[in-house]
Amino acid sequence: xxxxxxxxxxxxxxxxxxxxxxxxxxxxxxxxxxxxxxxxxxxxxxxxxxxxxxxxxxxxxxxxxxxxxxxxxxxxxxxxxxxxxxxxxxxxxxxxxxxxxxxxxxxxxxxxxxxxxxxxxxxxxxxxxxxxxxxxxxxxxxxxxxxxxxxxxxxxxxxxxxxxxxxxxxxxxxxxxxxxxxxxxxxxxxxxxxxxxxxxxxxxxxxxxxxxxxxxxxxxxxxxxxxxxxxxxxxxxxxxxxxxx
Ligand SMILES: [Zn+2]
Ligand SMILES: [Zn+2]
Numbered sequence: 001x002x003x004x005x006x007x008x009x010x011x012x013x014x015x016x017x018x019x020x021x022x023x024x025x026x027x028x029x030x031x032x033x034x035x036x037x038x039x040x041x042x043x044x045x046x047x048x049x050x051x052x053x054x055x056x057x058x059x060x061x062x063x064x065x066x067x068x069x070x071x072x073x074x075x076x077x078x079x080x081x082x083x084x085x086x087x088x089x090x091x092x093x094x095x096x097x098x099x100x101x102x103x104x105x106x107x108x109x110x111x112x113x114x115x116x117x118x119x120x121x122x123x124x125x126x127x128x129x130x131x132x133x134x135x136x137x138x139x140x141x142x143x144x145x146x147x148x149x150x151x152x153x154x155x156x157x158x159x160x161x162x163x164x165x166x167x168x169x170x171x172x173x174x175x176x177x178x179x180x181x182x183x184x185x186x187x188x189x190x191x192x193x194x195x196x197x198x199x200x201x202x203x204x205x206x207x208x209x210x211x212x213x214x215x216x217x218x219x220x221x222x223x224x225x226x227x228x229x230x231x232x233x234x235x236x237x238x239x240x241x242x243x244x245x
Pocket of ligand 1: 031032033034111157158159160161231
């Protein structure tokens with residue numbers, strides 16, 4: 001029973017809403033980024049753990065390979081042996097496709113080498129999962145007033161996930177689609193406005209005339225702005241060697 005005395009369907013337990021409520025509950029950062037990050041992490045753990053020796057999973061990792069970001073993640077999650085075993089069969093498949101014996105660099109082999117730059121097992125699975133999750137978010141938003149409030153109370157939505165949410169929201173009936181769009185735009189635009197202020201303030205702090213002024217919330221404005229624009233916070237830990245100054 002909910003506060004209105006109505007019997008609530010067990011929606012919180014369905015496969016759709018559990019990860020969504022987990023992502024929206026903490027109200028930290030972009031909730032869609034949290035769903036994506038959790039899915040990436042699960043996937044990297046899965047392929048280097050439980051699924052490591054499963055032929056069907058291996059067949060897919062051989063076929064698709066990994067992008068640099070997800071190779072990094074696989075290396076973080078897996079033991080060296082598990083990564084080496086994945087690489088062993090992946091390299092064998094690349095050898096077969098891109099360097100077929102006795103046929104030189106045929107058109108097909110060249111295409112196979114080029115295609116290797118465009119596919120990633122984790123990207124493909126996570127993208128598919130994300131598309132489903134965003135549809136679930138829209139469905140939850142449509143049917144639960146409580147979730148609408150939770151949605152509206154998020155800190156922000158990053159630009160890539162703003163675009164993704166709007167696209168999924170177009171499937172709603174017209175009036176609800178407009179409301180969903182409004183709620184989503186509010187979250188994303190509010191963040192943009194704050195970032196613009198912080199980045200401008202950050203730039204101003206480099207003016208000697210402002211020496212000694214308060215940085216306010218602008219110290220990590222670069223990370224946050226890139227994070228909002230791309231859905232990924234940049235690694236700012238490299239030293240300054242070789243930079244333009
Ligand atoms: Zn995001
Ligand atoms: Zn990837």
